[in-house]
Amino acid sequence: MTGVEGLFDAPGAPGRPIGSGALSANTHASAPLAVRMRPRTLDELVGQAQLRAPGSPLRRLIEGDQPMSLLLWGPPGTGKTTIASILSQQTDRRFVEVSAVSAGVKEVRAAIDAARSELVGGGRETVLFVDEVHRFSKAQQDALLPGVENRWVTLVAATTENPFFSVISPLLSRSLLLRLQSLDDDDIRAVLAQALSDERGLGGKITVEDDALDHLVRLAGGDARRSLTYLEAAAGAATSQGLRVVDLTTAETAVDQAAVRYDRQGDQHYDVTSAFIKSVRGSDVDAALHYLARMMEAGEDPRFIARRLVILASEDIGLADPTALTTAVAAAQAVQLIGMPEARLNLAQATIALAAAPKSNAVIMAIDAASADVRAGKIGPVPPHLRDAHYSGAKKLGHGPGAPVPYKYSHDEPFGIAEQQYAPDVVADAAYYQPTSLGAEAAIKERWERVRRLIRGSRDPKGSR
Secondary structure, three states, X not given: OOOOOOOOOOOOOOOOEEOOOOOOOOOOOOOOHHHHOOOOOHHHOOOOHHHHOOOXXXXXXXXXXXXXXXXXXOOOOOOHHHHHHHHHHHOOOEEXXXXXXXXXXXXXXXXXXXXXXXXXXHOOOEEEEEEOHHHOOHHHHHHHHHHXXXXXXXXXXXXXXXXXXXXXXXXXXXXXXXXXXXXXXXXXXXXXXXXXXXXXXXXXOOEEOHHHHHHHHHHHOOOHHHHHHHHHHHHHHHHHOOOOEEOHHHHHHHHOOOOOOOOOOOHHHHHHHHHHHHHHHOOOHHHHHHHHHHHHHOOOOHHXXXXXXXXXXXXXXXXXXXXXXXXXXXXXXXXXXXXXXXXXXXXXXXXXXXXXXXXXXXXXXHHHHHHHHHHOOOOOOXXXXXXXXXXXXXXXXXXXXXXXXXXXXXXXXXXXXXXOOOOOHHHOOOXXXXXXXXXXXXXXXXXXXXXXXXXXXXXXXXXXX
């Protein structure tokens, strides 16, 4: 089954009570597929394994029938409203929904007063579900506190926003915070497969071809409700044409969005990624943006794209534009902080900046050359004057100040540069870093060549190894 959020809206005015069986009864043929396919038990919930695990707080709350207020934090379509309904149904509590979009303090207090009367008069507890609680003002959230403190209601509040910023501290401290994760592709496939076969859903009357199913999964973006809405639209489009099979063309037409031919595990992934990197390296901003858009539209992990840009910033730009790495790292951090789809702007900005930047591969050439010497066995002893001298006996060993050639403190020398040998003898004349004359690296090249001559003195600063 599916962990679908937002499928249990109360009919009528905000705060209208719903009996524990009323929600599950909404399975008539005209009801939306997502409503018909809502899970009835915690075990039917797809995803959120951390919440469904044996001994988890949520399972203890439901199976132990313990009154406890919950704050559910997660993206849309991950099961927040579903959990509230399951809690109501499996514990035989009344279920009352208050929408933060349309309800005010008056409605909140009325719902709590009704729950208190029900508890006192008949001993039946009430689950008060507040959707989008982050939209409540401080006064509205304050109105919830008496019901929570006195346990007149079991509050289940759902939010897509960080509750540490959007929920008042007294309410947060009196609630058990449960964080829900976006469903992955396998979860969405399980949701769709169940809807295709279950009698409450399509009952095996419609099948979906693999590429069409991939398209629906990609468009769902981890939202189970959205995936079922798209499946219902695609199935309706097929049925209207007298078909029992949903192909890719039908799916594209039904949801009005073309499929992107992109397999995250196949050739397209590697080919498009390669073209993206090579376009940025080649300074073609437009081509780079095209491949970036293809990856994002296909549902590529934005963290993967960000990692590739961070690598490219050092591999292909380096010190030709020292800000490139900062830009790429900032984009990667933004992806983690903001998430998609908004983070596409950060990735696009970084892509444009890196593609337009001057290019240099001197960094990767330098470290590769140094690594090649190390692997070849060119690992001589550290010069005596550079060795650690912060222990007794170092002077007797000829280290530091006791070395035949004393260590020169750079800050005491003219220009802050001391003429002395730093590298082991075996690579004393190596010139790994070969800066280019492109961008900001041109100034680095000029300075480094002067500095190297000062450091090595009369020794010939070879331009190559």
